[in-house]
Amino acid sequence: MSVDASISCQEVVELLSAYLDGELDPFTLERVEAHLAGCDGCTMVLEEFRETIRLSGGLTVEQVDETQRRTLLEAFRNWRAGS
Numbered sequence: 001m002s003v004d005a006s007i008s009c010q011e012v013v014e015l016l017s018a019y020l021d022g023e024l025d026p027f028t029l030e031r032v033e034a035h036l037a038g039c040d041g042c043t044m045v046l047e048e049f050r051e052t053i054r055l056s057g058g059l060t061v062e063q064v065d066e067t068q069r070r071t072l073l074e075a076f077r078n079w080r081a082g083s
């Protein structure tokens, strides 16, 4: 990645649930947002996450975390693979 941030895509995706819940500390939040600003892949995953939560209605980020995060991670890996 050419993103000037000391956080990897993997880390960002892992942090998205906490990010959407507003649970990140200011330092981590800044790094995640900086990464998202320069990474289309992670932005896509974030949008997918938001859409999943929206469509699920009452589900919280924590409830979708277990199943959907794996699915999103797979989709993200496939996207990164340039398929």
Ligand SMILES: [Zn+2]
Pocket (backbone or CB within 6 Å): 008, 009, 010, 012, 035, 039, 040, 041, 042, 043
């Ligand atoms: Zn990324």
